[in-house]
Amino acid sequence: MIFKYGVIGHPIAHSRSPDIHLHFAKQENVELSYEKILSPLDGFAHTAQQFFHQGGLGVNITVPFKHEAFLLADTLTERAQAAQSVNTLKKMPDGTLLGDTTDGEGIICDIQDNLNFSITQKHVLILGAGGAVASIIEPLLLQRPASLVIVNRTLNKAQDLANRFAHWGAIKATSYDDLPKHKEAFDLVINGTSSSLHEEQLPLPNDLFGSTSMAYDMFYGSKPTSFLVWAQQHGAQYLADGLGMLIEQAAASYYLWQGFMPNTQNVITQLRAHLAQEN
Numbered sequence: 001m002i003f004k005y006g007v008i009g010h011p012i013a014h015s016r017s018p019d020i021h022l023h024f025a026k027q028e029n030v031e032l033s034y035e036k037i038l039s040p041l042d043g044f045a046h047t048a049q050q051f052f053h054q055g056g057l058g059v060n061i062t063v064p065f066k067h068e069a070f071l072l073a074d075t076l077t078e079r080a081q082a083a084q085s086v087n088t089l090k091k092m093p094d095g096t097l098l099g100d101t102t103d104g105e106g107i108i109c110d111i112q113d114n115l116n117f118s119i120t121q122k123h124v125l126i127l128g129a130g131g132a133v134a135s136i137i138e139p140l141l142l143q144r145p146a147s148l149v150i151v152n153r154t155l156n157k158a159q160d161l162a163n164r165f166a167h168w169g170a171i172k173a174t175s176y177d178d179l180p181k182h183k184e185a186f187d188l189v190i191n192g193t194s195s196s197l198h199e200e201q202l203p204l205p206n207d208l209f210g211s212t213s214m215a216y217d218m219f220y221g222s223k224p225t226s227f228l229v230w231a232q233q234h235g236a237q238y239l240a241d242g243l244g245m246l247i248e249q250a251a252a253s254y255y256l257w258q259g260f261m262p263n264t265q266n267v268i269t270q271l272r273a274h275l276a277q278e279n
Helices: 017-028 044-053 066-072 078-083 103-114 131-142 155-164 226-233 243-258 265-278
Strands: 002-009 031-038 058-061 088-091 097-100 123-127 147-151 171-174 186-191 209-217 238-240
Touching: 002 017, 002 044, 002 243, 017 031, 017 243, 017 265, 044 058, 044 066, 044 088, 058 066, 058 243, 066 097, 066 131, 078 097, 078 103, 078 131, 088 243, 097 243, 103 131, 103 209, 103 243, 123 131, 131 147, 131 155, 147 155, 155 171, 209 226, 226 238, 243 265
Parallel strands: 002 031, 002 058, 123 147, 123 186, 147 171, 186 209, 209 238
Antiparallel strands: 058 088, 088 097
């Protein structure tokens, strides 16, 4: 039997998900197909339903369809319901669709297990307030940081997220203008904006980082992102991009589908080497 999976997005040509999931399938010694599916911006539901109708068992969802996938799912995991975002759909035996988000699990596993950086009792700053950020807030708060601050150009969006997740832990919202008033340096700064994609510079204070701080960009590339370059110039001790998060969230999706948890370390190493060759 060939297990049929895929990833839906717009654009989608850049996706490395097929390579990642085929690596996972080799570990389990199963036959698996995994295709990139370009959906029209106004046609996600039809695209997803057609894929499942043609024998698909599960699909990953990337930008800009994660909220639409949340609306399409028949049932939701608790973390997907909290995030109001879905990056993984699974066809259940009765034909209904289960929606989950594995982004938060991916980033926590990457930071704490792969990078050996504990989040507990740390002061955490998240840049941005979009869907990607919403997916990681609950998992971050479950690690019991000393504080979690969301900063966004539109303060209302950050405040909405802070209000939604307030019962999970110490969280507040702020604007970039008010960020310099924060009394303590941050131990962990996560860039969840698209600034690195466009090589934009965010209006951040120069004293953002403490002496043992980590800068983490949810984006990745063949060279350090613009945010990580800036962070290194302004005192960040540890730098990491989102490649590990990408692979760890994919592993969590694979486990949801197949009941098999892949080993991610060799996949991270191989994909990092491929990126270096592209530079």
